[in-house]
Every structure is written in structure tokens, then in C-alpha cells.
Amino acid sequence: MDVVILAPSGRRLMVLLVRGPAQSREKWQLPWRSLRPDETLDDEAAKLARKTLDTTPALIEQIRAFGDGRRHPSGSELSVAFLALVDGDTGAGFEGDATWFATDDLPSLPPRQRGMLEAVLTSLRMRLDHGPIAFHLLPPTFTLTQLQEIYELLLGRRLHKASFRRSLHAAWLVEPTDEWRSEGRGRPAQLFRYAPKKRRGGRRGVRFGN
Amino acid sequence: MDVVILAPSGRRLMVLLVRGPAQSREKWQLPWRSLRPDETLDDEAAKLARKTLDTTPALIEQIRAFGDGRRHPSGSELSVAFLALVDGDTGAGFEGDATWFATDDLPSLPPRQRGMLEAVLTSLRMRLDHGPIAFHLLPPTFTLTQLQEIYELLLGRRLHKASFRRSLHAAWLVEPTDEWRSEGRGRPAQLFRYAPKKRRGGRRGVRFGN
DNA sequence: TGACATTAGTCGCAACCCGCGACTAAATCA
């Protein structure tokens, strides 16, 4: 049971790693724990995430099992990878045993964990246009520019502002609040909240071309 | 380790079930086996599928792990679900201990297996437009109408012929052979084979609207 | 031997979607 805990920080996606025991080959590892025979998988993974984070993550989801022969600190043959998401504000205020690393500049990890992390990231990218995952990386109220930056972060490319907003509008996922955020210079931005609307007719996912 | 083995039969998707031991609550079960500590997950799942089917399936892929508290014949807390696909001709000629059931008219299954089967089916549907999965349910050479029927089967809705072929053409996944199949009445259909082409420019998935 | 039924395969239009540059709007800074 391994958890990949992610949070955005500025223009980077961060992952939470813990220090491995002294005798282990790699200094850093994904948080993990072995499952006792009477525990349920998803519950224990949620607990593990909560314990390492010291808060409840906005989302926790199983990705898949790994049973290739690669090395894992548990010595066990089977690991199950979980994805957990935290919004940037919560992630930033974090003070614990574990520390954040940028996903594009990682220390060496146990080989199976390296594979799991990779798989979780691609899976996250793939689920982006099927479900409203991105919102879990943001505080409950946010500007559309913030939301766009999250999508750009996850997709790894810039998006066109007008097109992004058009798609977003078509998907009926957000609704405006009556608050505005002034960020120093520039025109203030309206704050939105996540509020998916059921809509007669084709409920299409959010598909962003560019 | 549970395997969901699927094959098309006419206008229905069939799943292969085996008879449970006498003392078990449900008469039918998904083929499953416990993993010994020194075996690798994916290899053993492939072996299990081969053994029940008596042939090599066209595709076998891990879907995800299940560790909810629901009952499973193994008594174990953790199960990993696999998807295996067989083409209709091979599936039809099958003679073994197990038997085929239509996925929309199933006998009662152990609760966790019921959930696994459900999850495998939805996962199959979702992967349809990301990878060329459908081809694994067909013999190596097939007509475009056959291919369309597979897609309709999996998506659960009718598709428009002209649009389907246009999308297919745009995705560069098939190439025509010089053989034609005469199916009794009506104009003979040209046979195609699966032959994905690398293409400069945007390698887009097959997206069928309707 | 034709007319008809049946299945395969294509064409083209109207509506919709998407990329993108250019615009307006509201704030701060000098």
C-alpha cells in the first residue's frame, strides 16, 4: 500500500516523500505500509495519507496494483498504488516528518515505487478530461486563472485563455461567487466555486485541445 | 487474482465463469487463484487465463485491486482484477469446464467478484477511445461492419456508419486486404486487418461521437 | 430475366467546435 500525495506549488507539482529507515538503500521513499489481514485496503490507505499529511486529503483514489518483480522496501511481491491530492494552500502550510519534492526533480526511489509514481502521474493526466479531478488541487474558491494554471501544470503545456474558458463554460462545472480577488496590480479576478450542474442533453467531459 | 474473460457473441458480450466448489454459496464464480509469495502478479494472471481458456487470450491487462470488505471465495482481503479478451471465433469454439454467460444476464456471484466484473466492464468502455482495444475481440481479418458492431456492443449504443468510418480512417488503424467476404445476400464486404500507422502530426485517439 | 430486398460503401451539407489573434475592462505604478 503506497500513497502518492500531490500538491501544486507555484508552477510545479510536488510529491510528498518520507525518509526511509537507515539500512534501506534509498534515502527517500513514498509513504507505505503493509496491510494486515483484517484491514480494508481503501480505508487504511486513507488513514496512511491522513497520518503522513496531518490533514485529510481532498481526494484519495486507488490507481492499480503492482506485481512486477521490482524491488520494494516492504519485501512484499504486491503493492497497491494510491493517489492523494491536496490543495496548494494546505500543502504549503505543512510541517511534518515528510518533505515535498518537485515531480520533475526527484531523488532516487526504490524501483517499484519509481514505477508507481510514474503510473500515478500518467493516470492523473488521463483522468483529467473524464472527471473534475483538477478541482481537488485548489481551495474551495479560486480564480479561473488559477484553475487554468492547474490544468497547464498537469497537462504539461500552455492553454489558450479564451478556449479554456469556453470549454469550462460548456461543461457547467463552476459557478461564480460574488467575491473578487485583488492580487496587487492588474484587474481583480472573480472567484468561482466548483459546482457541477446536471444538464439535460449530452453530459460531455471537459476536453481541452489547446 | 481474478480474471474477467470476455468474448463477443452475436450482439452480446459474454464472460467466462467457472463452477464454484460445492460448499460455496454461489454456484458460479470468476476464475481466480491465490498468489504464492514468490510469483509475479501479471505472469500468473496470464497463466490462469490461458489455463481456463485453453488458448492464449488476445489481450490481458490488470485493471485494479479490490480491498473493500466484501466477501470473496478466497477469504483473502485483497483481490486484483484482470481483463482478458478473446475474439468471437475462438470463444465460440471453446469446450471446457467453464461456460459463457451474457454480461447482461448473469447468475449471482460472490459480492466482491460482482463489483470487479462491473469495474472491468466500465474500464473497458473508458479505454475504448484511448487505445485500439476493440480489435482484440475480432479475428485477425474482419469487415468494417463487424468492427462497428463491436464498438456498438461495448459502447451500448448505435453508431452512424459514415461517421464511424470517417473516424476510423482518420485514426489510421486499419488497412484493407484484397479479400472480400460474401455473407449470403447483399453486397460483399471488404476484409480489413489491424495495422496501426505512425503518422506525423497529431496522433489522436479514435473518438466516436455517434 | 427483371424487380425487389439486402447489405456495403460514399458524398456533401449544415451545424457545431476549436485555435487564436485582437479587442475591452479594471486595477496599480510611476
Add this chain to the structure above:
DNA sequence: TGATTTAGTCGCGGGTTGCGACTAATGTCA
């Protein structure tokens, strides 16, 4: 007051999609 910065919108040109109507090739049956 004018430059700068960030937010938000408009609209055009081109590509994609849904779909009805068409042509093509075969078997069936009077």
C-alpha cells in the same frame, strides 16, 4: 495621466461531426 499588468470577451476561419441521401454489388423470387 499614461504605462503596465492582469482579467475577461468577441468573432472569424478552418476543421470536425451528425446525418440523410445517394450509389454499388450481390441474392431472391415471381
